[in-house]
Amino acid sequence: MAEETWTGSWQEGAFGRVRDFVGSSPAWYENLSPSDVAEDAYLLGIASTLFLRDEDSGNRPKGRAGTVEGEPPGPPAKPLGIPPFTYERCLAAGPEAAAAFASATSGGFGALHRESAMGAGSAEAWSEAISALRRGGALRSEWPSDESRCDPRLETFGEDLRACSSAVMRKSVHAFRIGFGLWGRWESP
Amino acid sequence: MIEARLSLSEARWMLQLMTLEPTPESPLRDPLAVVAEVPGGSTVEAKLAEALTTRGLLLSGRRVNPFVAAALKWLAQPAVVWNLALFGRGGAEAVHLAFRDGTAVECRREPSGLRLRFPLPESDARQWLADQVEGGRRGA
Numbered sequence: 001m002a003e004e005t006w007t008g009s010w011q012e013g014a015f016g017r018v019r020d021f022v023g024s025s026p027a028w029y030e031n032l033s034p035s036d037v038a039e040d041a042y043l044l045g046i047a048s049t050l051f052l053r054d055e056d057s058g059n060r061p062k063g064r065a066g067t068v069e070g071e072p073p074g075p076p077a078k079p080l081g082i083p084p085f086t087y088e089r090c091l092a093a094g095p096e097a098a099a100a101f102a103s104a105t106s107g108g109f110g111a112l113h114r115e116s117a118m119g120a121g122s123a124e125a126w127s128e129a130i131s132a133l134r135r136g137g138a139l140r141s142e143w144p145s146d147e148s149r150c151d152p153r154l155e156t157f158g159e160d161l162r163a164c165s166s167a168v169m170r171k172s173v174h175a176f177r178i179g180f181g182l183w184g185r186w187e188s189p
Numbered sequence: 190m191i192e193a194r195l196s197l198s199e200a201r202w203m204l205q206l207m208t209l210e211p212t213p214e215s216p217l218r219d220p221l222a223v224v225a226e227v228p229g230g231s232t233v234e235a236k237l238a239e240a241l242t243t244r245g246l247l248l249s250g251r252r253v254n255p256f257v258a259a260a261l262k263w264l265a266q267p268a269v270v271w272n273l274a275l276f277g278r279g280g281a282e283a284v285h286l287a288f289r290d291g292t293a294v295e296c297r298r299e300p301s302g303l304r305l306r307f308p309l310p311e312s313d314a315r316q317w318l319a320d321q322v323e324g325g326r327r328g329a
Contacts, residue, residue, distance in 0.1 A: 111291055116256045126255070131245075155196065
């Protein structure tokens, strides 16, 4: 009686060689780092926004975060970032600015102000830094609305586009490797 | 409150000036990893200095504004970081909150770089985080 042996087709052989070349066992999905998982979740989240719900298209007013449909609207959300410190009083060097600087240095206005005051080194330098921020339009008296974000566009050297392209390429290779790692493993986990 | 916007190259160069290296937990680490180091004395450096000085983020003598320096230090070497992806009609937005010594600095990714808001009292920032998480849980 002739012994029957099963041999795979040439396609299966080629596929196996490619799979071994790209990534052999253990499967790539077993080696995901937490940052990979977080990045996947973020990119999947972006993809999920392609399928917007009807209420997101503006047909119905959208309640603020934390409210349940049917409930009466609550009080307006507490604005975040209430200025704990009035920068305007330190625009010019003087006794008031000096007192504020001394208080900031001792931590009276929080750790970040203490750090910045120590970085400035003197009341005059502290006032100069605040004046520069004011001239540059960086001082805000209230939490800015999100409509104004990204406006005006900052001058760049294209690094944002390069970063985006490189992330897309990296994720594509990553997904490709996971696909090869999973291929044919559904019967032998 | 202070709101400062920085392109990735500007942020990279300012960290260079401060000789500050982002820790593995820093939200600046990944975005800035793709940006090449700015060579000293180059035209790129001159352009960056001019743009930052115009916006008050760099002072005379190429000193980083101490407020911005403190915020970058918070972000580069945070004690605790919360990373959120907020989803809405405009798509997804990455928001990072870096906590340290009872104060938080917010960093948002935007198409042309980073937007920093600071200082935020830790209690306010945690309340905002709780609102976002609760809102997301209820699908609002």
